[in-house]
Amino acid sequence: MADSERFARWVFRGAAVYGAIVLTPLLYQPTPAGARVEIKLGFIGLALVFQGVFWIIGGDPRRYRALMPMAVLEKLVFAIPALTLFALGRLDGAVAGFAAIDAILAGLFLIAWRRLPAA
Secondary structure: OOHHHHHHHHHHHHHHHHHHHHHHHHHHOOOOOOOOHHHHHHHHHHHHHHHHHHHHHHHOOOOOHHHHHHHHHHHHHHHHHHHHHHHOOOOOHHHHHHHHHHHHHHHHHHHHHHHOOOO
16 A cells, blocks of 8 residues: 555544544534524534545545545635634634644645545
């Protein structure tokens, strides 16, 4: 196995495990009064589904290389708005920390995609 493939495996599988560990407890946190519970559950559910996609990509990065740019976007769709809101003073620092981790993962996904030769 080439180094680029090994790197992609570790990055995507690691992201999947990290995401599942971080997201699952959110399902059991109480929803604030007046908040739209269906939006919260939809967001968490969709994010958990993507952890499965990351796991699949990590299992055979060459085969699923075409999905890697979508994985980058999945990370940026949260990271960019959250970090922007944090910079404007409208978001908690803890949430911004998770957004920063997503931005780092987006960068690692992009590196994995660029390093892995197309089939």
